[in-house]
Amino acid sequence: MKSTQKFISENLAHRSENNSLRSLKAESNLIDFCSNDYLGFAKSGDLKIIFEQELKKYPKYSMGSGGSRLLAGNSLFAEELEQEIANFHQSEASLLFNSGYDANIGIFSALPQRGDTIITDEYIHASIIDGVRLNHATRYVFKHNDMESLEQKLKIAKGRIFIVVESIYSMDGDKAPLKEIASLAQKFDAALIVDEAHATGIFGEFGKGIVHKLGLCDQVFARIITFGKALGTHGAAVLGNNDLRSFLINFSRSFIYTTSASFLSHLAIKSAYLHLDEKDHQSALHERIRHFRQNIDSTIKLLDSQSAIQIILLPGNREAREAALKIQEAGFDVRAILSPSVAQGTERLRICLHNHNSMEDISNLCISLNQIIR
Ligand SMILES: Cc1ncc(COP(=O)(O)O)c(C=O)c1O
Known part of the structure; x- marks a missing residue:
């Protein structure tokens, strides 16, 4: 036990020395420029009303699901929700997972096998x-959004080939060139899998995602969508055809060996979709994104991004952390992203924009950023 305690203390001390020690922060009173609640659904009074109205239809609901979906935890409600989600995103089928983390673990541990190749950005x-x-497949990594680099990897790939990208990258906020990637996937007979965690609810008609917006639904083998970000709830789904759904039900361990989310979680997801489908929530967010970008000084290293994730590069854990503290002292909840979460030398401030940020809040944030970062 002593050696384990020593291991823990040494690792924590190392993090402290590198200015990279993580710790939990309870809710703050600062203005939210940090959460993934891009559309403000998590705290939306309108969404709560929809949820409460829907809940009245199910007076006999259970608090817990009672088990794995394959045992006592399944319900007609969950299956109908999966079909509604699939229809919304123009997919044949979908399968719910308890989180985006579980969905990615579930699909990527099960699908590629020894002798196959998985190529990721x-x-x-x-x-x-x-x-x-x-899994036991060979993994190649291609340079970020670089199609030549992807093609080089495709040329040496063996077995069944999988290409995995995010439609919006979570740490940079930029888009993948999905049309080019889809053509390469077709040329090399690769299955393209797109994680749409940060595009769901934000891009495309009513937030159907970038794959849908670009008309690529039939060329993308599977999509991962998550509900804990723009949809303001929790959970995720894999979108794909009926065979993929059955395959995951049979082989995806993070689906099989876990208790299903409760009816209340599923109802929250259904309510979020009803709210999403109700009106255009996206234009207001995109207006805020433009406003932010227009008001940041050109001397600041702002990455190119049209998404709700805006990145200011501030290399060095100490530099990024100190700048974040100063912005927080000015009243704005902006967080630094430090190495090892991002590569050393690319430490940054990650600013998330939301529909609940007023234009004035955004202007004031920009004034602070322009003063603090020089
Ligand atoms: C691109 C991407 N995929 C998946 C996930 C995981 O989703 P969840 O938070 O639902 O586990 C995240 C969350 O940070 C993400 O950014």
Whole structure:
């Protein structure tokens, strides 16, 4: 036990020395420029009303699901919700997972096998990397959004080939060139899988995502959508055809060996979709994104992004952390993203924009950023 305690203290001390020690923060009174609640659904009074009205239709609901979907935890409600989600995103089928992390672990641990090749963008999310680590396929990494680099990897790939990208990258906020990637996937007979965590609810008609917006639904083998970001709730789904759904039900361990989310979670997701489908929530957000970009000084290293995720590069853990603290002292909840979460030398401030940020809040944030970062 002593050696384990020593291991823990040494690792924590190392993090402290590198200015990279993570700690939990309870809710703050600062103006939210940090959460993934891009459309403001998580705290929306309108969404709560929809949820409460829907709930009245199910007076006999259970608090818990009672087990895995394959045992006592399934319900007609969950299956109908999956079909509604699939229809909304123009997919044949969908399968619910308890989180985006679980969905990525579930699909990438099950689908690629020994002798296959999985090719991922270098900036792919940690949940995909963890999923890929659980299979025996060969993994190649291509340079971020670089089609030549992707094609080089495709040329040496063996077995069944999978290309995995995010439609909006979570740490940079930029888009993948999905049309080009889809043509390469077709040329090399690769299955293209797109994580739409940060595009769902934000891009495309009523937030149907970028794959839908670009008319690529039939060329993308599977999509991962998550409900904990723009939809303001929790959970995720894999969109794909009926065979993929059955395959995941049979082989995806993060689907099989876990208790299903409760009826209340599923109802929250259904309510969020009803709210999403009700009106255009996207234009207001895109107006805020433009406003932010127009008001940041040109001397600041702002990455190119039209998404709700805006990145200011501030290399060095100390530099990024100190700048974040100053912005927080000015009243804005902006967080630094430090290495090892991003590569050393690319530490940054990650600013998330929301429909609940007023134009004035955004102007004031820009004034602070322009003063603090020089
Ligand atoms: C691109 C991407 N995929 C998946 C996930 C995981 O989703 P969840 O938070 O629902 O587990 C995240 C969350 O940070 C993400 O950014």
